[in-house]
Amino acid sequence: MSVLFLKRFLKRPRQIASIIPSSRTLIRKVVDKMDLSVPRVIAEYGPGEGCHTREIVRRMHPESRLLLFELDPEFASHLTDHFRPDPRVIVLNADAGSLSEQLLCNGLKQCDYIVSGIPFSLLDPEKKRALLRATFDALTPAYHAAFIIYQVTNELKEKGHCDHFARTESEYCLQNIPPMFVTKFYRTLNGHPHHSNGANGNGAH
Numbered sequence: 386m387s388v389l390f391l392k393r394f395l396k397r398p399r400q401i402a403s404i405i406p407s408s409r410t411l412i413r414k415v416v417d418k419m420d421l422s423v424p425r426v427i428a429e430y431g432p433g434e435g436c437h438t439r440e441i442v443r444r445m446h447p448e449s450r451l452l453l454f455e456l457d458p459e460f461a462s463h464l465t466d467h468f469r470p471d472p473r474v475i476v477l478n479a480d481a482g483s484l485s486e487q488l489l490c491n492g493l494k495q496c497d498y499i500v501s502g503i504p505f506s507l508l509d510p511e512k513k514r515a516l517l518r519a520t521f522d523a524l525t526p527a528y529h530a531a532f533i534i535y536q537v538t539n540e541l542k543e544k545g546h547c548d549h550f551a552r553t554e555s556e557y558c559l560q561n562i563p564p565m566f567v568t569k570f571y572r573t574l575n576g577h578p579h580h581s582n583g584a585n586g587n588g589a590h
Contacts, residue, residue: 406436407502410560411535414567416440418533418554419498424448426488426496428523430481431455431503435464441500442474449473450493454481482516484523495525501534505541513546521549521572530572539566 407415415437419427421444432438432453441451453468453476455461461478468474477487481503488494499520505513524530532550534541535558541547542555550570558565 405562406434407535407565408558408561411558411565411567412437412440414556414558415500415533415535416444418531418567418569419500420529421445421449425498426450426452426493426525428452428454428481428484428496428499430499430501432464433457433460433502435467437500437502438464438468438474442468442471445473447473450475450491452484452487452491452493453477454479454484454487456480482512482519484519488523495530496523497525497527497530499524499532501532502536505534505536505546506538517541517546518549524572526573528571528573528575532570532572533567534570535565535567537563537565539568541570542566542568 419425419441421441424446427441427445427449429438429441429451432455438451438453445451451474453464453474455464455476455478458478461476465476468476475487475491477483479487481501484496484499488496501520508516520532524532532547539555542553547553547570550572551574552571553568554571555566555568558567
C-alpha cells in the first residue's frame with residue numbers, strides 16, 4: 386500500500402473513496418474500456434496517487450493528451466513530479482467542474498474519454514448534477530466517446546443520474562478491495578466508425 390495514499394485517506398476520507406489503491410484487475414477493466422491506439426484527449430477526475438493514470442499513460446498514443454484533475458494538493462504534487470517528463474500529461478490541482486475551461490486553456494476542444502474514481506454518492510446533489518452535465522458536454526459527439534467510472538455503488542446508473550447519456554455498459558469487479566462497479570456511459574447512441582482513425586477533431590497533437 387502506498388504510504389501517501391493511506392496518509393491522504395486518513396486526512397480526507399470523504400474525498401478519497403478507498404483506503405487502498407485499485408487492484409491490477411480493476412485498473413485493467415477500466416482502461417480496457419478505452420481505445421487508446423489513436424490520438425485521444427482524455428480527462429481523469431480524482432487520479433489520487435495515479436495507479437489508473439500510469440496504465441493510461443503506458444497505453445496511450447504519443448499524440449494523445451491527458452488532463453488530471455486532483456483536488457488533494459499532496460496527490461497533485463506527487464502526480465506533477467511523477468509525470469513531469471511526459472509532455473502529454475497536464476496535472477491540475479483543480480475541481481473537475483472546470484474541465485471545459487481547462488480544455489480551452491490548453492487548446493483542446495472536447496474529450497474522447499473521461500475517467501472518474503471520485504465518490505459521486507458523497508457529492509452534494511446540485512454539484513453532482515452540474516458535474517455530470519459538464520462531463521456530458523465536454524465529450525465529443527462521436528460513437529466511441531464515453532464517461533467511465535469505477536464506484537462502490539452503481540447509483541449513477543440505477544438512480545438515473547446519467548439518463549442524458551445515450552447508452553450504458555456496466556460490470557462488477559470483485560477482484561478489488563472494496564469490489565467496484567465499472568460503468569461506461571456513451572455520449573451518443575451510435576456513430577460513424579471512421580471517427581476512430583484519429584480524426585477525432587479534438588485537437589490532440
